[in-house]
Amino acid sequence: MTTNILEVSGLKTYYKTRLKEKVFAVDGVDFVLEDGKTLGIAGESGCGKSTLALSLMGFYFPPLHYGSGSIQIHGRDIMKLSKEQLRTQISGREIAYIPQAAMNALNPTLRIIRFIEDIMKEHRPELTKKQVWDMAVDRFETLNLSPKVLRSYPNELSGGMKQRTVIAISTILNPKVLIADEPTSALDVTSQKAVIKLMKDLLDKQFIRSLVFITHELPLLYHVTDDIMVMYAGEIVERGTAEQMIFDPLHPYTKKLMGSIIVPEEGMKGHKLAAIPGTPPNLKHVPAGCRFAERCSYAQDICRQNNVAVQEVEGRQYRCHFDTGTLKEWYANEQS
Numbered sequence: 391m392t393t394n395i396l397e398v399s400g401l402k403t404y405y406k407t408r409l410k411e412k413v414f415a416v417d418g419v420d421f422v423l424e425d426g427k428t429l430g431i432a433g434e435s436g437c438g439k440s441t442l443a444l445s446l447m448g449f450y451f452p453p454l455h456y457g458s459g460s461i462q463i464h465g466r467d468i469m470k471l472s473k474e475q476l477r478t479q480i481s482g483r484e485i486a487y488i489p490q491a492a493m494n495a496l497n498p499t500l501r502i503i504r505f506i507e508d509i510m511k512e513h514r515p516e517l518t519k520k521q522v523w524d525m526a527v528d529r530f531e532t533l534n535l536s537p538k539v540l541r542s543y544p545n546e547l548s549g550g551m552k553q554r555t556v557i558a559i560s561t562i563l564n565p566k567v568l569i570a571d572e573p574t575s576a577l578d579v580t581s582q583k584a585v586i587k588l589m590k591d592l593l594d595k596q597f598i599r600s601l602v603f604i605t606h607e608l609p610l611l612y613h614v615t616d617d618i619m620v621m622y623a624g625e626i627v628e629r630g631t632a633e634q635m636i637f638d639p640l641h642p643y644t645k646k647l648m649g650s651i652i653v654p655e656e657g658m659k660g661h662k663l664a665a666i667p668g669t670p671p672n673l674k675h676v677p678a679g680c681r682f683a684e685r686c687s688y689a690q691d692i693c694r695q696n697n698v699a700v701q702e703v704e705g706r707q708y709r710c711h712f713d714t715g716t717l718k719e720w721y722a723n724e725q726s
């Protein structure tokens with residue numbers, strides 16, 4: 391029997407602006423992550439990916455606020471826990487989060503081992519300094535990271551090594567889920583590959599059980615995650631297997647995201663390269679109907695008027711008024 395490690399239902403979270411307006415950056419998100427599965431979340435900048443990650447961690451600090459819906463981590467509703475319970479029982483132990491640019495946030499005056507000692511002081515106070523050191527060396531060696539790094543200061547490490555170190559530190563307590571927000575952006579291709587290999591090693595060696603990988607580059611997820619969800623203007627617009635999402639997208643936005651790739655991944659040569667015309671709607675004033683209609687080449691009156699329900703077809707979900715036959719016919723005609 392498969393268990394769900396993460397269950398999110400009807401989640402709405404918002405930023406409160408200085409003018410007291412509510413900007414719903416996560417606007418009715420539902421999804422499930424099964425134990426042992428990896429999930430990619432893709433979408434253009436500003437669609438709500440990072441806000442979703444913060445929300446899943448229960449990191450509600452103004453201006454970000456919880457609106458409604460539930461988040462269950464291994465069956466526990468995190469919204470029913472106190473901030474203290476979240477910090478000591480969930481964060482790092484059940485679910486670990488690597489925010490964007492985390493590698494640049496390491497205190498430059500501390501050696502890497504100190505970050506691990508601090509985590510252990512909080513979660514495994516019974517361990518001696520020597521035991522923590524041995525454990526850290528063992529973990530680094532298992533992950534093909536030089537234990538010498540443990541004695542280094544952050545600024546002595548290259549960008550790629552710093553990022554791998556941050557990931558190794560964040561997963562030291564063997565959390566069930568790792569949420570990594572743009573872990574490979576700002577790295578050269580070789581370092582990107584090393585970071586992805588590290589995350590695969592963490593899964594293979596069962597230091598983590600599931601992974602959520604956030605990126606604005608949809609094709610990057612092809613070799614990394616089992617499933618992919620695409621977000622647009624605070625909503626999930628499509629979810630399917632990585633294969634389906636990359637090679638057989640249903641939602642016109644997913645289709646356009648695939649067409650807008652800058653550096654084609656291996657096996658994806660031949661894709662048309664084009665920017666997606668227009669910009670996403672301002673989340674302060676989302677339009678009626680489909681949020682993508684303004685930029686969609688197939689949009690019709692119904693799209694601008696009626697709210698769009700999620701359709702489920704053979705285990706895939708997509709948020710569009712049109713059926714799969716109609717969409718595929720349009721796409722085929724466009725190619726011919």
Ligand SMILES: Nc1ncnc2c1ncn2[C@@H]1O[C@H](COP(=O)(O)OP(=O)(O)OP(=O)(O)O)[C@@H](O)[C@H]1O
Pocket residue numbers: 405406407413415433434435436437438439440441442453490606673
């Ligand atoms: N402090 C804030 N106050 C008001 N609105 C905010 C704030 N932070 C973010 N937002 C809005 O929330 C939306 C989602 O932002 P978020 O950072 O989650 O997007 P993202 O998809 O992660 O983008 P990126 O890939 O650039 O990080 C954006 O449209 C942004 O304008």
